[in-house]
Each structure stands twice: as C-alpha cells, then as structure tokens.
Amino acid sequence: MINLSTMPITPNHSPFGERAFDFQSNSALAEVAFREDSSTAFVDKANYDETSTIPKNKEVVPPSPQLIIDRSEDIDATVIQLWEGRVLEVDIQNELMQVLLTAKIGQIPEHTAEIELQWVSEQDRDLVAPGAVFYLTLYKQTRRGSIKNSQELRFRRRPAWTKQQVQKIYADADLILAKMQSRATAE
Amino acid sequence: MIDYGTAPLVDELEITVFGPGFGEAIAVHVGAGNWLLVDSCIDPDTKLPASHTYLQAIGVQPNQVKAIVASHWHDDHVRGISDLADYYPDAEFFMSAALNNKEAAAFLSAHNETNAPGLSRGANELYKAINQRDKVFHVMQRSSVMEINVNGRNVRVVALSPVPVAFSQSIAHFAQYLPNKNGGSPVNHAPELKPNLEAVVIHIDFDGDAALLGSDLEDHHSCGWTAVVADQWCGSKPPGSAYKVAHHGSHTGEHPQIWAKLLKQNPTTCMTPFNHGNVKLPTDNDKNRIKSKSQYAYLSSGATRRPDMDSAILKRLSDVCNKLARVNSGFGAVRLRKTVGDQSWKAELFGNACNL
Amino acid sequence: MIRTADIFGSSVVAVGAFNPAIFSPDWLERNKLIGNEDADNAKKAPSLIISQQVTVFETEWFAFQVLKNQFSLTSKGALTPAFKDLAVGILSLVPQTPIIAIGLNFLAHFRLGTEAEYHKIGDVLAPKTIWNSLYPGRNAAGLANLTIRIQDAERGQTPRSGNEKRITVQPSDKVKFGVFLTLNDHREIIESKETGMTTAEQAATLVDSEWQNSWDDAVRVFDSVVSQALSAA
Numbered sequence: 001m002i003n004l005s006t007m008p009i010t011p012n013h014s015p016f017g018e019r020a021f022d023f024q025s026n027s028a029l030a031e032v033a034f035r036e037d038s039s040t041a042f043v044d045k046a047n048y049d050e051t052s053t054i055p056k057n058k059e060v061v062p063p064s065p066q067l068i069i070d071r072s073e074d075i076d077a078t079v080i081q082l083w084e085g086r087v088l089e090v091d092i093q094n095e096l097m098q099v100l101l102t103a104k105i106g107q108i109p110e111h112t113a114e115i116e117l118q119w120v121s122e123q124d125r126d127l128v129a130p131g132a133v134f135y136l137t138l139y140k141q142t143r144r145g146s147i148k149n150s151q152e153l154r155f156r157r158r159p160a161w162t163k164q165q166v167q168k169i170y171a172d173a174d175l176i177l178a179k180m181q182s183r184a185t186a187e
Numbered sequence: 188m189i190d191y192g193t194a195p196l197v198d199e200l201e202i203t204v205f206g207p208g209f210g211e212a213i214a215v216h217v218g219a220g221n222w223l224l225v226d227s228c229i230d231p232d233t234k235l236p237a238s239h240t241y242l243q244a245i246g247v248q249p250n251q252v253k254a255i256v257a258s259h260w261h262d263d264h265v266r267g268i269s270d271l272a273d274y275y276p277d278a279e280f281f282m283s284a285a286l287n288n289k290e291a292a293a294f295l296s297a298h299n300e301t302n303a304p305g306l307s308r309g310a311n312e313l314y315k316a317i318n319q320r321d322k323v324f325h326v327m328q329r330s331s332v333m334e335i336n337v338n339g340r341n342v343r344v345v346a347l348s349p350v351p352v353a354f355s356q357s358i359a360h361f362a363q364y365l366p367n368k369n370g371g372s373p374v375n376h377a378p379e380l381k382p383n384l385e386a387v388v389i390h391i392d393f394d395g396d397a398a399l400l401g402s403d404l405e406d407h408h409s410c411g412w413t414a415v416v417a418d419q420w421c422g423s424k425p426p427g428s429a430y431k432v433a434h435h436g437s438h439t440g441e442h443p444q445i446w447a448k449l450l451k452q453n454p455t456t457c458m459t460p461f462n463h464g465n466v467k468l469p470t471d472n473d474k475n476r477i478k479s480k481s482q483y484a485y486l487s488s489g490a491t492r493r494p495d496m497d498s499a500i501l502k503r504l505s506d507v508c509n510k511l512a513r514v515n516s517g518f519g520a521v522r523l524r525k526t527v528g529d530q531s532w533k534a535e536l537f538g539n540a541c542n543l
Numbered sequence: 544m545i546r547t548a549d550i551f552g553s554s555v556v557a558v559g560a561f562n563p564a565i566f567s568p569d570w571l572e573r574n575k576l577i578g579n580e581d582a583d584n585a586k587k588a589p590s591l592i593i594s595q596q597v598t599v600f601e602t603e604w605f606a607f608q609v610l611k612n613q614f615s616l617t618s619k620g621a622l623t624p625a626f627k628d629l630a631v632g633i634l635s636l637v638p639q640t641p642i643i644a645i646g647l648n649f650l651a652h653f654r655l656g657t658e659a660e661y662h663k664i665g666d667v668l669a670p671k672t673i674w675n676s677l678y679p680g681r682n683a684a685g686l687a688n689l690t691i692r693i694q695d696a697e698r699g700q701t702p703r704s705g706n707e708k709r710i711t712v713q714p715s716d717k718v719k720f721g722v723f724l725t726l727n728d729h730r731e732i733i734e735s736k737e738t739g740m741t742t743a744e745q746a747a748t749l750v751d752s753e754w755q756n757s758w759d760d761a762v763r764v765f766d767s768v769v770s771q772a773l774s775a776a
Contacts, residue, residue, distance in 0.1 A: 006646020098464030113508035123578025131378035139621035161366035
C-alpha cells in the first residue's frame with residue numbers, strides 16, 4: 001500500500017525523531033525510516049487514515065548497520081529579504097553586471113544596482129548573460145548556536161525544453177499567428 | 188491617488204503621457220469621447236494600468252476606447268497591457284508587424300509566464316493579450332490604425348513604422364532564444380532587442396491639428412527614423428504640434444528631420460524618463476537639445492531615485508551591490524489639451540511630472 | 544508586523560512511482576539543473592546512496608531522497624526560489640513518471656521571548672485541564688505534537704477534492720523556548736485527458752505556480768498561530 005503522505009521527514013518532526021538521512025544501508029529497510037525508533041508510543045491503526053505518516057502495521061525487521069549522518073555541521077537559516085534579479089548588462093572587462101532587483105518580500109519598489117562578478121559562484125558564471133535571472137538572498141544563519149548575517153546569489157536554472165513542450169510551443173505559435181490580421185494601408 | 192479632474196470636452200483633443208522611471212503609457216482623446224491607448228505602465232497607487240486608472244477617474248466608459256496599440260514588446264511599454272485588453276474588449280488591439288512571423292509567435296509562446304516565468308515579462312503580456320482576443324492587428328509603415336469621423340472632423344491614426352527592412356533583425360533575434368525543435372538546451376535568458384527598429388510610431392491627424400507619438404524607435408541607416416523621415420508618404424502627413432519624444436529623449440531616438448519634416452516649429456513636447464542599470468534618460472544633453480527645439484517641454488516624472496527600503500536591509504544589500512537606485516523616480520502624468528484651432532496646448536502636470 | 548522565524552525551510556514531496564537509480568547528481572548536472580560544484584559535493588558527501596530502491600544525496604543547499612514511491616527534496620540553509628526551480632526541473636525531466644500527490648511543505652522554528660510565552664503557546668493550543676487531571680500531583684502534561692487537518696470541505700460534507708492542509712505544532716528542539724511549526728499543503732494530482740499533460744507535468748506546473756503562494760501562506764499561518772496563541776487571554 002502506498003503511503004500517500006506528502007509530509008516530509010525532517011529534523012524535529014517527532015514523535016519519530018528520525019532524520020531523513022539516518023538511512024540504513026539495506027535498501028529493503030528504507031521504509032523503516034517511517035518507523036519510530038525512539039518513541040515507545042503505541043500506534044493504533046484504527047485511529048490513522050491512509051494519509052497519515054504513521055503506518056498501520058508494525059513490522060519486525062532484522063537489525064542492520066545504520067548509516068548515521070552527523071548533523072551538527074548543518075546550517076539553519078531564515079530569509080530576511082529576497083530579490084529576484086535580472087541581468088541588464090554584463091561588463092566582462094571590469095567584472096561587473098548591471099542588474100534589476102525586484103523584492104519578493106514586502107513592498108520594496110524595484111531598484112537597479114551594480115554587482116561585481118566575484119559574488120557569482122564559479123559554477124554559475126556561464127549563466128551570467130543579459131536577461132538571465134538570479135536570486136539574491138539576505139539571511140540570518142544559525143550554526144552551532146551562533147548567529148550571523150549572510151547572503152547568497154544563485155542563478156536560476158530552468159530545465160531543458162522537452163520535445164513535447166516544444167511541440168506545444170510551436171502549435172501555440174500557429175494559433176497566435178492565425179489571429180494576426182493586417183490592416184489596410186492608409187491613403 | 189492623483190486627482191485628475193474631469194474628462195475633456197467633446198471637441199477637446201487630449202494627449203496624456205504617464206510614466207514612472209520605468210514605464211510609459213499614453214491616452215489620446217480624438218474627440219467626442221473616443222479614445223486611443225498606446226502602451227501601458229502600472230500606476231503605483233492602484234497597481235493597475237495607469238491609463239485605466241486615469242480613464243476610470245475621469246469617468247470614461249469602456250466602450251469609448253476604440254484602439255489599443257502595443258508599440259513594441261519591451262517590458263517598460265507593455266506592463267499591464269493584457270489587463271487593458273481585458274478592460275476594453277471593444278477596442279481593437281494592434282502590435283508591430285515585426286511580430287507577425289513564426290519566430291516571434293514562438294518566442295511569445297515560449298516565454299509566457301507558464302513556460303518561462305520571469306524571463307520576459309513583455310513577451311508574457313503580449314502573449315496574454317493575444318490569447319484574450321479572436322484577432323489582433325499587426326501594423327507597419329502606412330497601416331491605418333483608426334479612422335473616425337468626429338463631429339465633422341476626419342481623424343486618421345496611422346503607423347509611420349516599422350519598415351519591412353527592419354523585420355529580419357527581429358526575426359533573427361527571436362530565433363536565437365527559441366528552444367530547439369527536438370528539445371534539449373534550457374533557455375535561461377531572453378534579452379530585449381537593441382537597437383529598437385521595430386517599434387510603432389503613431390501619427391494622429393486630428394483634421395486641423397496633428398500629433399506624433401515616437402514610441403522607442405531608434406535610428407539606423409536604413410531602418411528606424413531614417414526610413415521614416417525619408418519616406419514621402421510619411422513626410423506628407425500634417426506636421427504635429429505635439430510630440431511624445433522617442434526613446435525617452437535619448438540621442439539614439441533622435442533625427443533632425445523629425446523636427447524639420449514631421450513637426451511644426453517649436454512644438455509642445457513630452458516624454459517619460461528611463462532608469463535602468465547604467466542607463467538614465469534623458470541625459471542633461473538630451474534635455475538641452477529637446478528644450479531648444481520645443482516651445483514647452485515636459486517630463487512625466489523627475490523625482491529622486493534614492494534607494495527606498497528599510498535602512499538595515501539597505502546596509503546589508505550595499506555589501507553586495509553598488510550604485511543602488513530606485514527604478515521608478517516617482518510617478519506622474521503630463522496632460523495636454525486643446526480645442527482644434529487653438530494656438531497651443533494647455534498643459535497640466537500631475538504627480539511627479541515636471542517641466543523638462 | 545509579521546513575525547520572522549529563526550529557522551525557515553521547505554521541502555517538496557511527491558508520491559508516485561519512481562526509479563530511484565536515475566536521480567543521481569551526475570544526472571542533475573548533465574541536465575544543467577545543478578552546477579558542477581554542487582554535483583561534486585554531492586558525490587563526495589558521506590550520505591550518498593544510489594540504488595534501485597533508494598537514492599540519497601545532499602549538497603550545501605538541498606537534500607534529496609528518492610524511494611520507489613516517494614521523492615523528497617528538502618532545503619538546507621537559506622531558502623531560495625532556486626529550490627523550487629530545482630524541484631520543477633526534476634519533475635519536468637521525468638514526464639512519464641506517474642505522480643498522485645504533491646506536498647508543498649514549509650517549516651519554521653520561532654524563538655519566543657520567555658519561558659512563560661513558550662508554555663503559553665502549548666497551553667492555549669492544547670488546554671491541560673483534562674490531561675493534568677489524569678495524573679495529578681507531580682506530573683505535568685505538555686504539548687508534544689499537535690496536528691490540525693484542514694480539508695477542502697465544510698464540516699460534515701464530502702471533500703470537494705483530496706487537497707488539504709496539515710499544520711503541526713511542536714516544541715522546537717533547535718531553538719531554546721521555541722516552537723516548531725510545519726505546514727503541509729497537500730495537493731492531489733489526477734490524470735486528465737483534457738489538459739493533455741501527464742501527471743508529472745501537472746506536478747511540475749503545480750510546484751512552479753503554487754510553491755511561492757504556499758510559502759506566503761505558511762508565513763501567514765505560522766505568524767497567526769503564534770500571535771493568536773500569545774495574545775489569548
């Protein structure tokens with residue numbers, strides 16, 4: 001039976017206490033990830049419907065080595081402000097780009113700015129071109145109890161067009177063209 | 188909210204130009220309650236198309252709008268134009284004939300908000316507008332946009348551009364940003380075409396007076412303004428006493444023969460600013476040039492571009508960004524009204540509009 | 544003014560039938576959904592597993608897990624719309640994969656001002672009178688987990704769709720005197736001949752168009768729950 005839940009398994013979603021990547025190497029035990037290891041609560045299947053993350057039947061599974069991921073280095077963060085940016089111009093020589101920034105939180109009007117290309121990660125450099133879209137995030141990060149402000153600039157990556165999408169686009173284009181009509185020439 | 192007062196009188200001509208620092212829209216009253224709208228931008232107070240906000244404010248009914256022209260597909264000229272098309276379903280919808288080809292149609296389809304969110308807002312607006320209609324009209328030099336008899340006056344609105352020679356440039360541009368027919372590579376950017384040789388310049392013959400709306404047309408040795416001013420038919424049109432200056436007053440939208448052949452001496456001029464990245468139009472030189480050729484010259488907005496956000500956020504953003512500036516330097520409208528036969532246009536300035 | 548969380552993240556969960564083995568870092572890089580640095584980091588990470596039954600890997604900014612019947616993409620660090628683009632991109636690459644539901648999930652940890660406020664949240668959302676009466680004396684009942692399900696129906700009526708929202712509230716184990724909230728925006732995906740789209744294509748379109756709305760809704764809901772609980776009499 002498929003577990004229809006679309007709730008994630010994330011840290012601090014107890015009562016399971018299970019973390020997404022405390023994953024057992026025996027793939028058959030993957031579903032044990034949904035199982036409680038630390039809680040001793042009784043699961044009464046009658047009280048849970050199919051969309052619950054709590055399984056209806058307990059299963060006995062043989063012990064297996066556990067793959068434990070150390071989460072102490074994880075960075076938790078919260079976004080303070082987020083902009084969707086568009087590159088207007090790129091000045092390769094001076095390593096600069098002119099950008100248009102549209103805030104995604106609150107009522108901040110659009111702004112233009114200049115950003116040095118050093119803020120763009122190496123893996124995103126080939127995405128920098130006029131018209132390209134990026135996200136500029138200002139955030140507060142918490143790591144091992146201490147807090148600091150930080151920022152991130154990440155370029156948007158859209159998936160490649162599929163053949164079906166392209167077929168639809170050109171079919172759509174035919175419909176658009178069919179609506180276009182000329183006007184008489186004026187005297 | 189701006190108080191725009193009342194609608195023009197039946198025999199009063201009107202040209203109203205709206206513009207924040209990024210955006211342009213024009214509303215034209217040709218007489219007897221008949222309106223033409225050219226391009227669209229957003230009123231920051233109502234968040235609706237500025238022309239629509241204006242027409243509602245002065246009590247114009249939807250069926251009085253006879254035509255809507257999208258002079259080109261750039262974002263700053265078509266924001267909200269699909270909404271305008273929706274608000275005024277009886278108005279005929281016009282766009283540049285440079286879009287009447289497979290490549291442009293595919294570009295509009297590929298870059299609508301569903302297929303490519305955020306990549307080309309202009310393309311999305313036109314795509315939406317076309318989808319709302321059973322038909323739209325493409326216009327080029329010599330196309331008739333509107334012919335209407337207004338209390339005995341024959342008003343003729345025609346397009347002076349684009350010229351067919353400019354189309355190949357557009358087609359090549361659009362083709363560059365289309366997906367491969369077999370799928371494959373992602374399209375991650377779709378910049379606007381420069382220079383703009385595909386924009387629709389509008390000439391309005393009020394039958395006793397005339398006006399020229401220059402859109403964003405730029406110059407080029409065989410396309411653009413050179414092709415317009417060299418054309419005998421264009422030159423035969425009555426010279427305009429009012430001019431919406433092309434391309435935000437920039438020298439790339441300038442041609443001396445515009446003033447010599449298409450306009451009366453010392454016309455009344457108005458324009459919208461353009462603030463985008465390093466580009467800030469009109470420059471001081473542009474202003475001086477235009478003022479020297481105009482009786483009166485107006486700008487739809489001249490307010491400050493100082494950054495507008497919480498100071499703590501601004502401080503943090505300044506770690507990453509230099510030369511932060513607000514795009515929209517306020518919002519304003521320049522309204523020109525006259526009765527046919529009057530000596531000059533009466534100008535009213537709303538919001539952040541000012542003398543040039 | 545909307546309350547800002549101390550920690551905020553998201554995950555996109557899809558229920559369907561997947562082939563975990565194809566969803567490798569190389570596959571994402573080849574399809575240009577992640578850069579080479581992210582792909583390299585994922586391949587070097589100790590969490591990497593790629594098999595017919597399960598694929599797991601992570602980078603600096605996301606963690607990815609695919610089982611045969613579920614796919615889960617979880618944000619790490621600062622949330623960015625690039626995370627949504629990645630989810631859309633992955634779903635777009637597997638248009639023939641049958642998908643029956645999508646979960647747009649958001650989570651937040653809020654630090655409260657005082658221990659008293661921390662207890663007040665629990666006391667307002669789950670009044671303790673009944674629970675404390677069960678074991679009077681030295682035992683104190685406390686809220687461990689509360690889940691509210693909001694269906695697409697008026698009470699007692701048949702739901703109009705399988706779409707629903709689930710909001711959970713728990714004490715935070717990351718933030719002292721903090722509360723942890725999650726919003727699961729569950730959407731069912733139904734095969735539709737009218738649209739001509741496969742369920743995976745529908746899922747991709749849904750994530751693309753609705754993720755930001757769900758984020759905004761989560762911010763509103765979390766703020767409302769905490770604020771109303773704190774201001775209750």
